[in-house]
Amino acid sequence: MKTEELRRTTCCVIGCGPAGAMLGLMLAREGVDVLVLEKHADFLRDFRGDTIHPSTMEIMDELGLAEGLLDLEHMKAPRLEARLPGGTVTVADLRRLKTRYPYITFMPQWDFLDYVTREAKRYPNFRLEMNAEARVLILEDGVVRGVRYETPEGSREARALLTVAADGRSSPFREQAGLKLVRTSPPIDVLWFRLSRRDGDPKDTFGYAGGGRFMVVINRGEHWQIAYVIKKGEYQSVHDAGLSAFRRSVGDTIPDLADRTGELQDWEAVKLLSVQADRLRRWHRPGLLCIGDAAHAMSPVGGVGINLAIADAVAAANALAGPLEAGRVRWRDLAAVQLRRELPTRAIQAFQSVAQRRVVSSALGPDGAPSIPAPARALLSLRPLRDLPARIIAFGIWPEHVKRREPLARKESVK
Numbered sequence: 001m002k003t004e005e006l007r008r009t010t011c012c013v014i015g016c017g018p019a020g021a022m023l024g025l026m027l028a029r030e031g032v033d034v035l036v037l038e039k040h041a042d043f044l045r046d047f048r049g050d051t052i053h054p055s056t057m058e059i060m061d062e063l064g065l066a067e068g069l070l071d072l073e074h075m076k077a078p079r080l081e082a083r084l085p086g087g088t089v090t091v092a093d094l095r096r097l098k099t100r101y102p103y104i105t106f107m108p109q110w111d112f113l114d115y116v117t118r119e120a121k122r123y124p125n126f127r128l129e130m131n132a133e134a135r136v137l138i139l140e141d142g143v144v145r146g147v148r149y150e151t152p153e154g155s156r157e158a159r160a161l162l163t164v165a166a167d168g169r170s171s172p173f174r175e176q177a178g179l180k181l182v183r184t185s186p187p188i189d190v191l192w193f194r195l196s197r198r199d200g201d202p203k204d205t206f207g208y209a210g211g212g213r214f215m216v217v218i219n220r221g222e223h224w225q226i227a228y229v230i231k232k233g234e235y236q237s238v239h240d241a242g243l244s245a246f247r248r249s250v251g252d253t254i255p256d257l258a259d260r261t262g263e264l265q266d267w268e269a270v271k272l273l274s275v276q277a278d279r280l281r282r283w284h285r286p287g288l289l290c291i292g293d294a295a296h297a298m299s300p301v302g303g304v305g306i307n308l309a310i311a312d313a314v315a316a317a318n319a320l321a322g323p324l325e326a327g328r329v330r331w332r333d334l335a336a337v338q339l340r341r342e343l344p345t346r347a348i349q350a351f352q353s354v355a356q357r358r359v360v361s362s363a364l365g366p367d368g369a370p371s372i373p374a375p376a377r378a379l380l381s382l383r384p385l386r387d388l389p390a391r392i393i394a395f396g397i398w399p400e401h402v403k404r405r406e407p408l409a410r411k412e413s414v415k
């Protein structure tokens with residue numbers, strides 16, 4: 001292979017989503033040579049996870065990047081509330097949590113990724129190739145040595161001591177590496193769409209339930225981003241019932257927005273997210289590690305996907321920067337990342353599964369009343385447990401922190 005088609009690096013990260021971008025930044029900051037491959041030409045994609053939780057804000061703070069991030073346009077949600085037929089219920093109030101960032105920050109994912117990669121480019125050992133679609137792992141003697149990828153200029157090869165698959169929930173590299181998935185079957189799918197925001201609208205982010213429907217309405221500044229939860233596999237019947245029935249159902253469940261459902265002109269405006277939840281049995285093999293959605297696709301319940309993906313990146317950078325610098329990544333170094341992150345991931349998946357079955361699917365039932373079991377309600381009214389849902393949403397089970405190693409000197413700023 002000609003030199004212009006061959007990249008050599010210490011760590012090749014496939015995918016520049018939240019997991020890949022943060023891992024790239026953190027490894028570069030610690031002096032590791034890193035190449036991140038992203039198949040798209042930009043980060044502009046609609047209806048992606050846009051919720052940055054206090055756990056991620058604290059990580060950004062530890063990296064010295066929280067202030068710069070909060071300089072970008074964003075919305076803060078200190079409380080999550082549900083509007084039920086019988087009144088409004090606070091699901092989680094983050095204001096009582098001990099953190100400098102007691103709120104969920106809503107920011108388009110592309111702005112977050114632009115910011116993180118801009119900061120990463122200040123380290124001379126960080127390289128990002130956009131329009132670079134990884135295709136096939138390079139396997140030699142059972143060890144992953146890198147990946148072959150396609151660019152508009154032709155095929156290339158990246159050779160690396162470690163390859164990290166951070167390419168999201170449909171990662172083909174798990175199968176190429178012989179890693180097995182454990183799938184669960186969430187009972188819901190989500191339809192995403194937007195409606196305009198107008199003067200006098202409420203400010204907060206709400207869940208609405210009633211009449212057999214459950215929706216989450218997120219304040220995105222100029223518009224509302226709406227998640228319309230349906231039973232798994234129900235999309236075709238919702239579609240067949242017609243757009244007018246769909247608009248009516250939105251207006252009936254969210255009376256505040258009934259005056260503008262006509263903005264939904266066709267089904268193109270409504271995107272189906274097939275909710276998926278799974279995890280790998282083993283996240284690694286020699287020369288390869290999977291993180292983020294590639295290791296565990298999360299249900300959208302609680303909006304934790306980005307934050308868990310970022311926690312994986314932090315755990316991976318903490319555990320692997322030293323071995324990568326030393327030029328030797330052992331099985332046990334890779335296993336340490338899974339060991340640290342698997343339990344919190346499984347615990348959150350279990351929590352989401354209960355929330356889906358007990359709350360969301362009961363809201364979709366014929367009587368349409370979401371139910372929290374009485375014993376859980378009683379426990380959650382006790383003072384010490386009152387903040388548990390907020391704490392789990394804010395920090396997950398086992399928040400990660402940046403190891404305080406002296407970072408490399410970086411350039412003042414890059415364009």
Ligand SMILES: Cc1cc2nc3c(=O)[nH]c(=O)nc-3n(C[C@H](O)[C@H](O)[C@H](O)COP(=O)(O)OP(=O)(O)OC[C@H]3O[C@@H](n4cnc5c(N)ncnc54)[C@H](O)[C@@H]3O)c2cc1C
Nearest residue numbers: 015017018019039049134167168292293303304305306309
């Ligand atoms: C519609 C929707 C709404 C969501 N809402 C929320 C939410 O509100 N809050 C939340 O926390 N989570 C949410 N999630 C989940 C969240 O977006 C994911 O959990 C999170 O983005 C996972 O990050 P990741 O970096 O692991 O993977 P991804 O974000 O999927 O990033 C993978 C990256 O890899 C790139 N890529 C893929 N294949 C290749 C390849 N072969 N070569 C090179 N690059 C490749 C992709 O283009 C992408 O940029 C939502 C997901 C969806 C689909």
